[in-house]
Amino acid sequence: MSRTIQALRLHRDLVADVAAVAAPALGEGDVRVRTGAAGICGSDVHAAQTGAWIEYWPATTGHEVAGVVVESRAAAVPVGMRVVVDSRLPCRACADCAVSPRLCPDLTWLGESRPGGFAEELAVPATQTHPILDDALPLDVAVLAEPLAVVVTALRGIPDGTRTVLIQGYGPIGALAHLVLRGRGIEVSVVETDPGRQAQAVARGAVPAGGRVDAILDAAGYPGSVRAAFEAVRRGGTVVVVAIGDHPLDISAQALVEKGVSIVTSVGFDDDGIPSALRLLSEAPDAFADIVSDRIRLDQLPAQLVAPARTLGKVVVSFP
Structure with missing residues (x-):
């Protein structure tokens, strides 16, 4: 048997x-x-x-x-x-x-x-x-x-010398990324619609979001999230996309080129x-x-x- x-x-x-x-x-x-x-x-x-x-x-x-x-x-x-x-x-x-x-x-x-x-x-x-x-x-x-291995791999897309990072979405991937970036001495801000998750981010040392940042990690993946990241990052900055969404990107090639932003994707x-x-x-x-x-x-x-x-x-x- x-x-x-x-x-x-x-x-x-x-x-x-x-x-x-x-x-x-x-x-x-x-x-x-x-x-x-x-x-x-x-x-x-x-x-x-x-x-x-x-x-x-x-x-x-x-x-x-x-x-x-x-x-x-x-x-x-x-x-x-x-x-x-x-x-x-x-x-x-x-x-x-x-x-x-x-x-x-x-x-x-x-x-x-x-x-x-x-x-x-x-x-x-x-x-x-x-x-x-x-x-x-x-x-x-x-x-x-x-999931932390996914984060470690994604964060390789953020250039050396980065001082400020905005994380979009504070689910487990966003939260794990926050801890890794915090350990590197990088200032982290978070955008999250859930009040409880946003409060957790603040408790872990996140600063208020606002102003241009060196890099953005999109761990949210909602329609328009990559465009929101593109608009929030500084000229010449980097957007790392780790969230998977099936919506199209609504950024013109002209805007992307003129702002000099690098969009990096990461899977697995x-x-x-x-x-x-x-x-x-x-x-x-x-x-x-x-x-x-x-x-x-x-x-x-x-x-x-x-x-x-x-x-x-x-x-x-x-x-x-």
Whole structure:
């Protein structure tokens, strides 16, 4: 009789539930990870509400995962090791992958093309895991490593010598970026329509928005957000777009050229992203732990995906 685990199931009709499913089988070079914490990303909510990106049904989504290896077919990743999972699944054979796997045209993600982390266990290639070297770092903080890796990669688009940055949108990505920029001694202002999130930004040292800034991080992605950033940045400044929206940009080429603004886009993270993020988390675990505003159980997840409650920060599914 096959062993079962509890996992989220997202069905083709976009009904979500939690049920017993067969424990994942291991292939050569795979490890079995017992999930300790799984973060809810905006992409998880979008997939649950639209079916976007899903390649199999019913799907177990979830791509921000931290846990403990409980079975291994790879000597380099032993049983008992605490790990963060790298959810990128690029081909690693094309010319774009040679630049960065995050640019792979065939890139898929854990949970979209194979079962992900909204389950008690998952099986992944050992090469897709990163050890949590700091034994004192809790799993529900270490799980921030992937979104923080996205931030670390995006902030590489901000030039050296930048002194002032405006963050548009203070969800988890905006808040994580704030902590990283604050650690670099950069003055940060925030534009956020939610009063609670704006208050959090101020509590973490954000200054009032106003006047031209050297760079802007668009983590909001609302219609017109890039234009708003273009108008708020100084001449010759930089706008980094990390939020994903399907609206067109309404900036004329003439205005863009005459103002001398660089618009930089950033998607995903590079191979060194998660290790870099884990180092940052270990340096200031309490500050980053504050980004997690809500911890829920797996059985509460379907409701949070289908009709997400507004939260001040990151929602993490905690496993016993």
